[in-house]
Amino acid sequence: MTGRFFLACIAALGGAAASAQDYPAKPVRLLVGFAAGGPTDVIARVIAQDMAMSLGQGVVVENKTGANALIATQEVRRAAPDGYTLLMTTLSHNVNAILLADQKPYDPIKDFAPISLVSFLPLVMVTRADAPFNSVQDVVQAAKAKPGEVSYASAGNGGSAHLAAALVETLSGTRMTHVPFRGNAPALTEVMAGRVSFMFYPMVGIADQVAQKRLKALAVSTEKRHPDYPAVLTMAESGFPGFEQYTQGLGVVAPANTPAPVIDKLNAAVRASLAKPETKDKLKGLGAITQGGSSPAEFRAWLQTDAERWARVIKAAGVRAE
Template sequence: MTPFRTLLRYFLGGCLLIAPLAATAQDYPSKPIRMIVPFSAGGPTDGLARSLAKSMGEVLGQSIIVDNRPGAGGSIGIDAVAKAAPDGYVIGMAHTGTTAINPHLYPRHPYDPRSDLTPITPVVSYTNVLVVNPKVPVNNVAEFVAWSKRSDVKANYASGGNGATNHLSGELLKSLTGARLDHIPYKGSAPALVDVMAGTVSAMFDIPITALPQIRAGYVKPLAVTSAKRSSYLPDVPTMRESGVPGFDEAGSDLWFGLVAPAKLPPALVDRLYQAALKAMQMPELQQAIRGMAYEPWTLTPVEFKTFMNVEYEKWAKVVKLSGAKVD
């Protein structure tokens, strides 16, 4: 066989391999897509996912069905995504905990987010805000830390449970400032906030969507947000860095939700989902829903998101180790 014919043979063979992939991308999606949400129906994550699924479905011309798979801090749902076929018909709503915290928290974690998932794009970012009961005699973080160190004070903070982001935010504050705070874990952030309002617990870190109504009503007092920049929903509340706690934002304090798919999803399908998410994020209805949940719209390219997720993985590993938190 002549060299020319050999080259032609390899070229035609390559075209035959590429053709099915091109056809798959062109025809996709030809049936409904399943979006696995790793938390219960009715919560903030579920509300965000359903709004996003509706808008993305309109862009793609196919319905996106939300499938709630709660448990293990979100890991059960994202594990189902990781184990699904990489054909574009199963995607998941991941978040800081499912990809950056849980792998270090659970000794036998079922998936590695760095190798078992395909990042598509984040969709929102958000923050924790440190709030205290109004009777705690402080007005800023420095005063709160000093108050916690007094010999006549038994200061504590509540969280939604061991390993939750608001637990780790508290442990990070203790590490960076030497604050003396006992951790009191609850089965969810809602009952924790109730006890902070009642004065049973001194403080907690909470997300704006649930903290804002209580802040406005005067039931809790905000001291600082954990994000690198001030929250647009709490513009008068300083960041931890502005409050004299440098390094807090560098340790992994900006929280987020984003879309992921199984590993080895063909690049053409990754781009199709990414572009659909971008178009959906421009829709006024989705923008209004996101603002109503006190989230900040935020996207990255799939490559940028992968890099970001890897950095987050390492950052939160240090915070989890610092806290000593483990979940069997």
């Protein structure tokens, strides 16, 4: 029996090695937890197109929306660890696990095999063009004068826009009113109409509306001033040093226990994409910041640090799951 078991193990290991060597033998699915056309989806499609060229197989982006990307995340967690089902992670990867800790939906570190960081999506704080606010400090002073009257919109509870504004509340010691919507588009519509005071919005595609005086940019969340908004102060310049650390990061993960050779092939494909000048230009045009990707180990360490960072914000701001 022992000899048979040993031979079975050797055969299994040989099969796994051959499988990894032949990978990929069919198209790869890249799940996105948000709707088509949004920042995460657009970036995923740019990367997927490049990855397909490197891997010699199609990389198909699938939008599995719902529950702030929880549905997509759960599907990838349950998928076979063979490298054919991947997830484009966002801030929600860690935040869902924090907000739903009592339900234990998944472990963002242990249940997944990190492949690579892809990019960072900074935000711009905007208000209606004719709003009385001309700076972040104007908003803070108004919130201090009339607690609860200043409001901020977001694309949903626990998203990057929500947590960025909650961080401003916490650091400034103010109380504002959070108004969540189902997506960035309706949230921005209400800000432009003046029914909500302000919001943090991804830099993707919003520069034109600022240039057309439909919106007023109060600050950017980047470490340095952004070329699309050269006259707009950073959050650090606006009295919130270190705010750039809370920028949303996007990355790619596979189910836990995916073979290391498969992870290495996927990592090489992502990094090859991010090294292409045309891809860099596309992502820059979307407002994304890229740094050439990362190793799987570097991405794992970043995910851990990011989880700790947002857990502090969520606890301090008293953010709860809805």
